[in-house]
Amino acid sequence: MGEVEKYSFFLLRIGKLTANTLPPRQQDVLNAIVELTDKHGYPPTLQELATALGLKNRMTVHQHVVALKKKGMVHWESKLNRSMRVVGEGLRYISTDSKYAGEHYLSAAESAEPELPQAGVPLAGRIAAGAPIDAMETPEYLRIESEYADSGCFALEVKGDSMIEDGIFSGDYVIVKPSPSPHNGEIVVALLEDGSATLKRLFKENGGYRLQPGNSQMEPIFVPRSQDLQIQGVVVGLFRRM
Amino acid sequence: MGEVEKYSFFLLRIGKLTANTLPPRQQDVLNAIVELTDKHGYPPTLQELATALGLKNRMTVHQHVVALKKKGMVHWESKLNRSMRVVGEGLRYISTDSKYAGEHYLSAAESAEPELPQAGVPLAGRIAAGAPIDAMETPEYLRIESEYADSGCFALEVKGDSMIEDGIFSGDYVIVKPSPSPHNGEIVVALLEDGSATLKRLFKENGGYRLQPGNSQMEPIFVPRSQDLQIQGVVVGLFRRM
DNA sequence: ACCTCACCCATACGTAAGTATAGTATAGTA
DNA sequence: TACTATACTATACTTACGTATGGGTGAGGT
Incomplete structure (x- = not known):
């Protein structure tokens, strides 16, 4: 009985399929890759993908990924565990609301720690005062968190x-x-030594460091080398939220 | 012959080691994990780590990671491939200039694209000039992309x-x-009507709109209601990247 | 001398993961 | 009707990965 229902599910989806689009199940796979990557911090294996998509066998997912x-x-390197990455055109299909396997997915995922987003903000173009928007044909994506999360x-x-x-x-x-040895400027x-923290521009000077605020009404702080300055x-x- | 050189290398480093610091090789391992993670987009295996660090056997790295x-x-889940993540105190030791294995490292790495995601950026606290960092116990996460991606x-x-x-x-x-009817200010x-685009602060005034630049050396633009102003x-x- | 720590090595084993091969089922199209 | 595309399944092979075991070297402390 489960068989029939499963197939009717696909019938619906296939019915909507127009000529040159990405097959829906492959879109699901793309989304699952991204979601699982975000959730765990590393890409999934075929087995994990299959489970997340409600599939009984790895090979199904294998074929989709191929x-x-x-x-x-x-991007997927042969024989390399957990090397899947969604790249290029594939990023178009990732959506934030993830129900890529219908109701199948919910069963598989154990609710892990509070985490993770995805789907970058599309970078639409460039705006200069007085000029028309310089739209980009090949849309890039702003992926802010991804840019920084890895490096601590x-x-x-x-x-x-x-x-x-x-x-x-x-x-x-x-x-x-985090960086113990920042560059000048x-x-x-x-x-500081007294336990207080500040946000300043750092300059190395003879004798120590100058912490320069970006506010001309404020005075710079000089820290002699003898004092302990922890960066x-x-x-x-x-x-900024506006 | 290579053996002797290798050991003299370690002697130097051990000589510098003071009591309660993290052993230098373990710092190297931390750095290697982070570097390899953002080079490939996924965390390394023990073998990859070992190669990157110029080691001949996985077990060495295994012991370090343990x-x-x-x-x-x-963070490392038992028996789980590529599940390593640098967390907590470990983040203190990662430095931007990576030469964690002396000259060994260069040989191993094939230059791949720079990429890839991870968790959201942890919101560690609040910094005010002159005050100590107001750390948060329950870490929140900055989820920039997901905050905006939904709403188009x-x-x-x-x-x-x-x-x-x-x-x-x-x-x-x-x-x-995207919003056709913005609020005042x-x-x-x-x-604009001539096809040019601008970033300005919008004020509704009698007779039309005022587009006010945030630069006192620039003049505001007045748009009469008769003209077509498209927001x-x-x-x-x-x-901002810095 | 003895012990510990930091660091490295090699061999071997079990399992997880990717892959090759071979089917089944439905829908759409030529 | 035959053919192709999409989608799923099962079995079996090979390899990558983590890990258990056992060992070796040099520096430093007691």
């Missing part, structure tokens, strides 16, 4: 106006990459 | 300084939510 690879939508980055909410001239406002989030999160990390990105 | 796991610096938002790269006083710099990305992407959307977010 098809997707041939179309250039998935974390975010901090900024309070105060100490970096206002660098375009960092109170309420913004700075994305900080980078914006860093510094932990929590350098600011590599900024995000 | 040690790191015991210290809570690496798109991103635009900003060129020019027309909104510099609002903290929007050239090179930033604004995240735009919001920053909008406007399409592409309102700016709801901003992202």
Whole structure:
């Protein structure tokens, strides 16, 4: 009985299929790859994919992924475990609301830690004052979290106006990459000897360091080499809600 | 002959080791994990780690990773391929300039595309000038993409300084939510009658609209109601790479 | 001398994972 | 009708991966 229902499910989907679109099940596979990758922090195996999609055998998914690879939508190295990645055109098909296997999926996933998004924001073009929008034909995607999550980055909410001239406002989030040895002139999160923390631009000078605020009404802080200056990390990105 | 050189290399490093620091080779392992993860888009296997570190046998790395796991610096699920992640205290030791295996590393890596995702960016706390970091116990996550992807938002790269006083710099990305009827005072992407597009703050005035740049050296644009002013959307977010 | 720590190596085993091969079923099309 | 595309299944082989076991070297401390 389960058999009949399963097939009627596919009939519906196939009915909608127009000529040159990606087959629906392959779209499901793309979404599943992305979702599982986000959830666990590493790409799935064929077995995991199959389970997530409600399939009984790995080979089904194997064939789908092979098809997707041939179309250039998935990067997958032969014989290499967990090497699947959705690339290029494939990114078009990933959607945020994931129900790629109908109701099958819910059964498979154990609710893991609170995590993860996907589906980047499409980068539509470039806007310059006075010029028409320079639209891009091949849409790129802004994938902010992905850019930073790997390298151990974390975010901090900024309070105060100490970096206002660098375009960092109170309420913004700075994305900080932990780095013990920042370069000259980078914006860093510094932990001073007294335990207080600041967001400043770091300059190495003879005798120690200068922590320069981005606000001409504020004074720079000089830290002699004898004092312990701990750098929590350098600011590599900024995000603002408006 | 190679043996002797190899050991003298370690002697030097051990000589520098002070009491309660993380052993240098374990730091190398942490760095290698992070580097390989964002080079390939997925975490390495023990074999790949070993090769990257110039080791002949997986077991060496295995022991290091076990040690790191015991210290809570690496998340690693037993028997699960490619499940390594650097977490917690371990993040302190990853540095931007990666030469974690001396000269050994260069030989191993084939240059792949830079890419790939992971978890959201953890929101670690709040930083205010002069105050210690207000750390959060229950870490939240910044989920930028998912915040906007649903509502049909798109991103635009900003060129020019027309909104510099609002903290929007050239090179930033604004995240735009399509909205035909923006509120007063919001920053909008406007399409003027002549086809040109601008990023300005919108005010409704008697007789039409005022498009106010965030730059006191620039003049506002007045659009009479008779003219066609098309609003592409309102700016709801901003992202900057640094 | 003895012990511990940090670091490396080799062999061998069990299982997870990818893959080759071979079918079944439905819908659409020539 | 035959043929193709989509989709799923099962069995069996090979390899990649993690891991258990056992060992070796040099530095440093007691």
